[in-house]
Amino acid sequence: MPRLTIHRLSMAHPGDLSALEALFEAGTVRADQVRAVIGKTEGNGGLNDFTRGYFTQSLMLMLSARTGEAPGTLARRVPCVLSGGTEGALSPHYLVFSVAPDGGEGETGLALGTAFSPPTPVRDVGRDAQIRAVSDAVRAAMADAGIARVEDVALVQVKAPAPPVGDPGARSADAKVLMALSRAAAAVGVGLALREIAADRGTEAALLADLSVFSNRASISSGVEVTCNEVVVFGRAAHWAAGLVAGVAPMRDVLDLAGVQAAFAAAPGEVLGVIAKGEPDRSGAIRGHRHTMLGDTDLDAQRHLRGALGAVVAAVAGDGRVFVSGGAEHQGPPGGGLVCVFARQAGSP
Amino acid sequence: MPRLTIHRLSMAHPGDLSALEALFEAGTVRADQVRAVIGKTEGNGGLNDFTRGYFTQSLMLMLSARTGEAPGTLARRVPCVLSGGTEGALSPHYLVFSVAPDGGEGETGLALGTAFSPPTPVRDVGRDAQIRAVSDAVRAAMADAGIARVEDVALVQVKAPAPPVGDPGARSADAKVLMALSRAAAAVGVGLALREIAADRGTEAALLADLSVFSNRASISSGVEVTCNEVVVFGRAAHWAAGLVAGVAPMRDVLDLAGVQAAFAAAPGEVLGVIAKGEPDRSGAIRGHRHTMLGDTDLDAQRHLRGALGAVVAAVAGDGRVFVSGGAEHQGPPGGGLVCVFARQAGSP
C-alpha cells in the first residue's frame, strides 16, 4: 500500500536543490520515489521568467544523476509545477511529493496521481483541443491515483504551456493573453473532468469571456518551460496509507480572511504545504473600493496580486512558504480564488 | 469645546478632490475647519512619485478657493501627509480631519494638534538638527492639542522632506538613503519628545545604524513635495468632545495578524481610518524563512512591503482603504511596525 510523503524545502536561488540533495543523501527520500514537485521561484511570474526553467533543469539533472534516467525522460514522467514570483512576505520554496510502498493495509488516505497530455501545438493553446487534452489528462491522473469518484478529488494542479511571442498561428498575438488563455483552457478542462462544469458551457468560446464557468478545485500555472499540460491530482483513495489530509476552501476575494481560515480548519494538524490561487478583481474594485492592480504600467497585475494574496495566506499560516499563483481565470469565483492546505494529522508518522 | 471629525474619502485619481468638495457643498464640513489630511495616492511611493505633489496642489487650491487664503499660506497651516503606493488590495483614499466648536463640556476625547518645523536645509536632513526640529514640533503640536502627558499621545504622524538628488551638502548621495535618513530622524525626534528614547541614544549616529532605538507611536513619510517637517499629533485630552477613539498596537513582523487584530480591538466601533507602518525585515528573513524584498532589481522593496502589509491589515479591516507606509526605520521594532485604528464609539454622533 503506497504512502504519500510531503517535504517543504527552501532554496537559496532557483538553481539550488541542495535541500533535496541532502534528503537523498540521508536516505529520507529516494530519487526514484519522487512523483511531483510544486514550487515557487523568485522570478516575475511572467513570460520572461526563466527561474522556472532553471529550477526544472537543475531538478531533472539531479534526479537523472541518481536514477540513471535521462533528464528528458524524467521531465515527461515527474511533473514540476512552478510559479514564479515571491512578492512581499512569500518565501522561495518547493514541495516534494514522494510515494513509497508501505506495510499498512485496508486504509484510505491522501493519494496522488499524475498524467501528461501530448505536446500542445501553439495553435491549440486556449482552444477546445487544449481543454479536451487537459480533461483527458485529469481522468488519467485520477486513475493513476486510484481515486474512484470526482467528489474525492481535493485539488488538480496543472502546469500548462505558454508559447513564445510571435507565432502567427496563436489564438492571440498578445503574450500575456495567450498565457491567460492557456490557464483558462486548463481550468475548464479540470472542471469538465470533475463534472463541475457542464459540457456545453466548457468550450473555447467561454475562455476569458464567461467567468461564471469555473472549477473550485483547479490550480493552474502556465509558463514557457513546458510544452504539454502536466497534471497532478490529489484526493482521497482507498489503499493509500492514512495520516495526511488536504483541505480546500474558496476565497470570494483577496481579503477573504475567513475563507483562508476555513481551508486551514479543514486540514487540522501540522501544515506541510499551502497552495493558493487568486486574481485581481476585473471590475476594478474590491468590496466597492477601487484597486489599482489592473492599470499599473510599472508593476504587473499578477505581481500585485501575489504580494497581497500571499501575505493574507502567509499571515494565517504564520509562514511565508506559501505557493501563491495569480491568473485564477475560471479557478474559483471571479475576483476570488481558492486555498488548499496539506497537513499531517496528529499522531501520524 | 472642540469636536474632531474624521471623513474617509475615495479619489478617482490623485487630482480628484470631488468627494471633499461634495462635503463642503453639503455643509457637512467647512473648509476653514480642516486641520489635517492624511492620504494614500496611487504612485510608487519613491523619490519620483509626483502623485503626492499633485494631490497637495489640488487640495490647497480647493481650500484656497473657499477660505480666501493663499495656497502657500494654507500649505504652511494644514498638514497634508501623503504616502504614495496602493499596491495589491489597497485603495486610494484620504482622511480629512476637521475640528468644529461644539456645545458639549467637561468631556475628554480624541484631540488633534499640528505643528510645522522651520524649513529643513538639505544639509540638515538626517542629522541632529532635523531630530531636534521634529522633537520641538511634536511638543508644539501636543500643546496645540492640549494633550498634557506624553502617555496620552496615540500617534504622531510626520511628513518629512526628501531632498532632490545631487545636492553636494546632503548626508548621502543616494536618494533612497536620504529619504530613509529623513524618516529616521523624524522618528527619533518623535521618540525623544514622547520620552520613549533616551536623549543620549537618540542622535544622528543612531540613524539607520542602531535600530534598537525606536518609537512605538511614530508614523513617518518622506517626500520631495515638502521642505519642512509637518507634524500631526493624536491623543486623549480634556475639553474635547467624546465619541472618537484611537487604538494603537505594534506589529512584530509583516505576518503579525494578532498585532493587527489587537489594534482593531483597542478601537471598538465603526472604523473611520487605519494607519499602518512596516518595513522589510533587514535580516532578509521573516520567521526564519528568506524573503526577496530587499534584492529585487525590478520591484522596489517598499512596494513589496506595502502590498504585503496592506493586504494583511485590509483583510482584518475588510476594507482596502488603509494608509500603509513603508520605511518604518525607528518606527516600531526592527522588521515590524505598528497599526493605528480610528473609530467612532457606538452611540456617538
Add this chain to the structure above:
Amino acid sequence: MPRLTIHRLSMAHPGDLSALEALFEAGTVRADQVRAVIGKTEGNGGLNDFTRGYFTQSLMLMLSARTGEAPGTLARRVPCVLSGGTEGALSPHYLVFSVAPDGGEGETGLALGTAFSPPTPVRDVGRDAQIRAVSDAVRAAMADAGIARVEDVALVQVKAPAPPVGDPGARSADAKVLMALSRAAAAVGVGLALREIAADRGTEAALLADLSVFSNRASISSGVEVTCNEVVVFGRAAHWAAGLVAGVAPMRDVLDLAGVQAAFAAAPGEVLGVIAKGEPDRSGAIRGHRHTMLGDTDLDAQRHLRGALGAVVAAVAGDGRVFVSGGAEHQGPPGGGLVCVFARQAGSP
C-alpha cells in the same frame, strides 16, 4: 503678420513651470500669446501616469493668473500635449509655441494652427466617430493656421483621450489596448485629412489590424488627462514671418540612424525642438534579431522603446531634450516611426 516663436524649457519636476514664469516676467513671452505646449514629463507614460495631469493643471493655473481666463477655458483653447516617460538619456522639458503679431509682410513661414474636437465619449474611442472627429479637427487647425495645401503640413500633433478602466461601453476592456486604439484612431484621422490614407481604408476595422494604413506626419499621444482630441498643426503658410523651419523624416526602425540624420539635415540651423515617434517592432525582431521589448513582465514595452529611440535621436541631437513618444500605431511604417526637427535658420531673429 504673425510670427511663431519656440522656446525649449527645462523643468525640475512635473509641477515646475518656473522657466516659463521667468519668460513671462522678462516680457520675452506674453501669456496670452501662448498657443500650444508640447512636453515630456518624467512619468511612466502609461494609464497611471499622473505627471501629465499635474503639469497641465500647473500650466493652466499659471496662464490663468496672467490672462484672467478660467483654467477650464484655457484648457479648451491651448493644447497641452504631454508624453510621460524620460527613460535613459531623455530630459524632462517642454516646448512653448507662442504667436505674436509682427511687422513683416509678404512672407511665407512656419505656421501653427490648433483645434479641439468635441468631447469623445468612451464608447467612441477607437471607432469611426473618433477618426472623423480628429479628421475634422485637423482641417479646422489647418484653416486656423492658414495652411492651404495638405502637402504643406509638416506635422500634426494630437493628444487623444484614454478612458479609465472598467467602462462597459469601451471597445476594449484592456486599458492599454484602449490607449492604443485611441492613438490609432487619431493617426488614421490625420492620414485621412492629409489625404495620405484613402477613405475606404481609414476605418475602425483597420485600427491595430492593418498597419499598412499609416500617416507619415502624425504624432499622437493618449492620456487620461484629456477627454477630447487636441490638435496642433505645423506647416508652411503664406503671411507668416519667415525664419523657422520644420524638417520631417520617417524612421524605418529604431536603429535607423540615417533617418534621424535626414530629419536634422532637413531643418538646418539652431535646433529649437525635436519630436519623435516610434514603436517596438511587432514581429519581435529588428533587422532579423530578436528583441525583448514585447514580452517583459517588469518593464513596459513603451518604456523600453522610448529609452532606445530617445537615445538614438538624442545622440544625433547631442541633447537629451527630445520629445519621444511610443505607441506609433499607424504613425509611420510598422516597426518604425518619424522624427520632426524645428530649427531657426541662420540669420533669423
Add this chain to the structure above:
Amino acid sequence: MPRLTIHRLSMAHPGDLSALEALFEAGTVRADQVRAVIGKTEGNGGLNDFTRGYFTQSLMLMLSARTGEAPGTLARRVPCVLSGGTEGALSPHYLVFSVAPDGGEGETGLALGTAFSPPTPVRDVGRDAQIRAVSDAVRAAMADAGIARVEDVALVQVKAPAPPVGDPGARSADAKVLMALSRAAAAVGVGLALREIAADRGTEAALLADLSVFSNRASISSGVEVTCNEVVVFGRAAHWAAGLVAGVAPMRDVLDLAGVQAAFAAAPGEVLGVIAKGEPDRSGAIRGHRHTMLGDTDLDAQRHLRGALGAVVAAVAGDGRVFVSGGAEHQGPPGGGLVCVFARQAGSP
C-alpha cells in the same frame, strides 16, 4: 601557431545553446577549443537576475557532454562572462571565442588569454584583497596569451563575484552597493596591471569615491553566479594568426556618437562582436540637461542606461547584438564608458 575565432550566436532563451550545439555538430567549432564566452541574457542585470546562472549551467553541461570534463572543472577553466539585460533594441546573444592550432607562422594577430583568481571571500569583495587578486589574474592572462607589453592589451573583460545579501562581513549591507564595489575593485585591479593607474591611487579607499581613478580598457560585470574573478584578456601578440582586429575607444557620455564611431573605425572589416560599458552620469545631468535615471523607483538605473547606450551603439552597428553592460565604475571616465569592436579584416578567413 594559434588562431582565434569569434562566433556571434543568438539564443531563444537563457537556456538555449542550440546555435553552439549546431556549430559543434557541423565541426565548425570543437568543444575543447572553446576558451571563453561573453554574452547578454534577457534578465534584469541585477542581484536577482538568474538568467546568467541558467545560461552558465546550460553551457557547462553541453561542454561537459562533449569534452568529458565535469561541469565544475569546466567552469574553472572557461570564463563565461554574462551581462543580464537586453533593454530596448538589444538582442540576446553570446560571443564564443575559440582557439585552434593553425599552420601559419611568423605572424602577429589578435590573442586571447584567460585566468581565474582564487575564490573571493565575501569579506574581500570591494577591498584591496580583491584589487590585488584581479591584478594578478590580469598578468596571468596576459602571460597565457603571450601578450608582452601592457600597451598591446585591447580589452580586459572580468566577471566579478556579487555576494548574496545579508552576509555580516560584507563591506556594504546594500546588495547593489556591494555589486558596484566588486566591479570597482576589478576595474582598479585591471588599471593597476595595465599601469593606467598608479599604485598609490588604486586602493580600496578610492573605490566609488575617487572616480578620477579609472582604466580605459576594463569591462567588468558582477553577478551572484561566480565566486571568483574570471579574467579574459584580448590584445596583439606575436605568434598568433592574423586576420582579426579589436578597436577600442572611450565614450565621454552616453550620447557620444563620435566615440562609438571611432571604435568602429578602429576595427575595419566585418563586425564579429561589440562590447560597451557605460553608466548614468552621477551628477544627474548629461551635457547640462537633467536625466532621471538615478531617481526612478520603478526602473533600475542600469536598465535605463543599457537601453540608452545599447541603442546608440546598436544604431551605429546596425545590429542589436551588442554586449552592453552598465555599472562602469572606474571603467572609462566618469559618466562615460568605452566601446570595443571585434572585426575580421577584409580578405581574412
